[in-house]
Amino acid sequence: AQSVAQPEDQVNVAEGNPLTVKCTYSVSGNPYLFWYVQYPNRGLQFLLKYITGDNLVKGSYGFEAEFNKSQTSFHLKKPSALVSDSALYFCAVRDTAGGSYIPTFGRGTSLIVHP
């Protein structure tokens, strides 16, 4: 079975400061991990993914995420936050074991970047 948790409903950060949005997962096999962003009244946009290889994954808009197998985490990071980064962020996981290719999404974390 696969599951994903985003332990923070909301993250507040000042513009220019680094930001981290947390995600932990549980799978039986190996994980495929994804981050998406959603602006109000819009569909989700793909940011980045981890499939295999380098644990540090770089994605769109200056975001990156670090895959940590021992801690089963895939936290989203950005060195310097912008007010325009304020949005809802979703982490998703797909377990390579079990045969299903349907991802499980976290409940989302609202990121608020203050000017």
Add this chain to the structure above:
Amino acid sequence: SQTIHQWPATLVQPVGSPLSLECTVEGTSNPNLYWYRQAAGRGLQLLFYSVGIGQISSEVPQNLSASRPQDRQFILSSKKLLLSDSGFYLCAWSGGQGNYEQYFGPGTRLTVT
């Protein structure tokens, strides 16, 4: 490049009326297609997914149904809407068998009155 379209963007329907939401994908062939519902409060609920024409899998028993009459067309329907059907409906597509990301449409905001 690939694009995904959904319409209508917003819809207000009375209880008991029928529903038809349409989703089309351009620029790819044989995509996996998905319908999600996002209620207020953010969580995504997978409603249906399809790996090919006429192949529909339902994740949640409800008064909704889905059809895939063409390779890149996915339709969400209901014969009689309930108040609880209100929400933000998202269509998505992906390629491959699971190591591929999903691409979402702009969504349809449905309000059942």
